[in-house]
Amino acid sequence: MSFTVNLRSVTLEYGAEPALADVDLDLEAGKIYGLLGRNGAGKTSLLSLLAAFRKPTSGEVLVGGEPVWENAPIVSRVALIREGGDFDDTETVKGTIESGQIRPSFDTDYAFALADRFEVPLKKRVNALSRGKRSVLAALCGLAARAELTMFDEVHLGMDAPTRDAFYKELLAEYMDRPHTVILSTHLIDEVANYLEEVVIVDKGRILRHADIETFQGMGATLTGPAAAVDALGLEPLAEQRLGGTKSITVAALDAAARERAAAAGIEVGPVGLQDLFIHLTAPQDRNGA
Numbered sequence: 704m705s706f707t708v709n710l711r712s713v714t715l716e717y718g719a720e721p722a723l724a725d726v727d728l729d730l731e732a733g734k735i736y737g738l739l740g741r742n743g744a745g746k747t748s749l750l751s752l753l754a755a756f757r758k759p760t761s762g763e764v765l766v767g768g769e770p771v772w773e774n775a776p777i778v779s780r781v782a783l784i785r786e787g788g789d790f791d792d793t794e795t796v797k798g799t800i801e802s803g804q805i806r807p808s809f810d811t812d813y814a815f816a817l818a819d820r821f822e823v824p825l826k827k828r829v830n831a832l833s834r835g836k837r838s839v840l841a842a843l844c845g846l847a848a849r850a851e852l853t854m855f856d857e858v859h860l861g862m863d864a865p866t867r868d869a870f871y872k873e874l875l876a877e878y879m880d881r882p883h884t885v886i887l888s889t890h891l892i893d894e895v896a897n898y899l900e901e902v903v904i905v906d907k908g909r910i911l912r913h914a915d916i917e918t919f920q921g922m923g924a925t926l927t928g929p930a931a932a933v934d935a936l937g938l939e940p941l942a943e944q945r946l947g948g949t950k951s952i953t954v955a956a957l958d959a960a961a962r963e964r965a966a967a968a969g970i971e972v973g974p975v976g977l978q979d980l981f982i983h984l985t986a987p988q989d990r991n992g993a
């Protein structure tokens with residue numbers, strides 16, 4: 704079984720300013736979600752509510768159809784992995800992995816196998832690990848938790864590119880073996896785009912967009928061709944690149960007529976990277992509601 708997520712008019716205030724304001728969100732069970740947002744948008748606050756680390760100021764947070772706050776049977780099947788992990792720094796890696804057994808679903812053998820594969824030294828104390836190895840330890844504990852809702856909050860920070868790649872692949876393999884609900888909060892958007900089924904963009908404490916990845920990928924276009932022909936289309940680019948006489952521009956939307964004119968002019972039309980769209984959608988002057 705994997706968990707659904709439902710937020711109903713959820714507000715979370717730390718002080719006068721709400722970190723989340725009247726948020727409604729429904730996530731189906733058994734999918735991989737990307738949670739995107741600029742710094743301070745409210746991603747960690749949202750994940751903290753789902754893990755019952757925090758109580759909403761108002762509204763309802765349901766996980767697996769039940770209120771998650773003070774709900775031990777549900778919370779024991781939810782894992783929120785934060786950058787660097789929430790470890791006892793003086794414990795060894797081996798002891799840290801063994802302490803994961805507090806959670807009934809924790810797969811210790813799998814955790815040790817991952818520690819071996821990612822070369823995390825078992826005898827070292829957590830506070831003696833490099834930043835990257837500490838992130839790996841957090842990530843592998845998240846995978847081995849075998850939870851029904853697993854959330855990784857910027858857990859890749861500190862990992863080098865080959866390690867991140869190996870982590871995403873392992874995450875996908877584990878998910879294929881045992882479909883469950885996964886939420887990945889990240890700023891490395893294009894790097895994870897291929898693994899995501901749906902994307903939720905949070906902006907200033909609200910849900911700006913929630914759609915499947917194909918919808919996002921169909922939203923914009925890149926046009927590449929002779930610079931004069933590209934300019935003649937008269938489109939407003941989000942970004943542009945020029946190499947010799949060739950120009951490539953990214954646009955947020957391309958209607959059928961413009962698409963036809965581009966094709967007639969021999970201009971190649973391709974999809975837009977999720978990161979470029981994200982930058983556009985969260986730019987203050989372009990904010991136009993969910």
Ligand SMILES: Nc1ncnc2c1ncn2[C@@H]1O[C@H](COP(=O)(O)OP(=O)(O)OP(=O)(O)O)[C@@H](O)[C@H]1O
Pocket residue numbers: 717718721722740741742743744745746747748749
């Ligand atoms: N413990 C706290 N006390 C007071 N304000 C907080 C606290 N935690 C977060 N905030 C505020 O709530 C808002 C949302 O923060 P949050 O950490 O959820 O954002 P985020 O999207 O995860 O950001 P980042 O990408 O920078 O990690 C920010 O304005 C932040 O300053």
